[in-house]
Amino acid sequence: MIATEKRTNAVKRNMSSEEKTPAYFVHEKGMCESVIGAGSRVWAHAHVMKNALVGADCNIGEGSFVESGAYIGTGCTIKNGVSIWDGVHLEGEVFVGPNAVFTNDMMPRAKSVNPEFHLVQTVVKRGASIGANATIVCGTTLGEYCMIGAGAVVTKDVPAFALVIGNPARIHAWVSKKGSKLQFDANGIATDDDGNTYKLENNTVSIIE
Ligand SMILES: CC(C)(COP(=O)(O)OP(=O)(O)OC[C@H]1O[C@@H](n2cnc3c(N)ncnc32)[C@H](O)[C@@H]1OP(=O)(O)O)[C@@H](O)C(=O)NCCC(=O)NCCS
Numbered sequence: 001m002i003a004t005e006k007r008t009n010a011v012k013r014n015m016s017s018e019e020k021t022p023a024y025f026v027h028e029k030g031m032c033e034s035v036i037g038a039g040s041r042v043w044a045h046a047h048v049m050k051n052a053l054v055g056a057d058c059n060i061g062e063g064s065f066v067e068s069g070a071y072i073g074t075g076c077t078i079k080n081g082v083s084i085w086d087g088v089h090l091e092g093e094v095f096v097g098p099n100a101v102f103t104n105d106m107m108p109r110a111k112s113v114n115p116e117f118h119l120v121q122t123v124v125k126r127g128a129s130i131g132a133n134a135t136i137v138c139g140t141t142l143g144e145y146c147m148i149g150a151g152a153v154v155t156k157d158v159p160a161f162a163l164v165i166g167n168p169a170r171i172h173a174w175v176s177k178k179g180s181k182l183q184f185d186a187n188g189i190a191t192d193d194d195g196n197t198y199k200l201e202n203n204t205v206s207i208i209e
Helices: 002-013
Strands: 088-090 122-124 162-165 170-174 189-191 197-201 204-208
Touching: none
Parallel strands: 088 122
Antiparallel strands: 162 170, 189 197, 197 204
8 A cells, every 4th residue: 555655646746737647657766767658657676768768658667677779669567677678679568577588689799709789679569478587589579469478488580469488489379369368260260258350371360350
């Protein structure tokens, strides 16, 4: 209860007198050097650097780090202990589990050995989830609403709606927007509890409008 009250007070402090909606919240032990989206929250010991882009309604968990050049779209959940580096692009509504690891250098060396640095990007598309302690090797694209199992090591692009596990991560199942497993019939058609219809064709799942 105390934490909730503190949060409410901090949010109120960020409201201008004309605004009806609150701006964003930074825990008294967090650091936020960028202006971030309304309703977003930066928790204790989390650090958002300047020139990082963080959209509205995001949650940046305790001990996380958002580097200059990183992009976090609207409505993302970043759990504790996650670093979002320059070159990492999270579209909206992405979930990143605790201690998941992103990378942005394919062949890393200490600067004293090789001062050249080639930034390699990673894109995580809308609605995707990354399990706890998963590692995402840079240069990959994680498709819409895909799900990465806990501890997986992603080395290749992940198709939309795929559930991948293991090291290296392989497709294990297909999941709906909300994350239930999809059961396809002989025609490659599946429906979810919300009435969405999915088609599996050539190892690709898409929603049929
Ligand atoms: C992958 C996951 C979604 C479960 O998928 P599932 O198909 O329901 O898996 P099941 O529990 O039926 O297990 C199927 C097999 O996969 C294995 N398995 C399950 N999760 C696994 C994982 N993350 N990595 C490797 N193997 C895994 C199981 O041990 C089982 O193996 P077996 O057939 O040899 O017994 C789940 O285990 C997971 O990793 N969720 C992410 C949790 C998380 O990180 N949350 C973050 C917020 S706290």
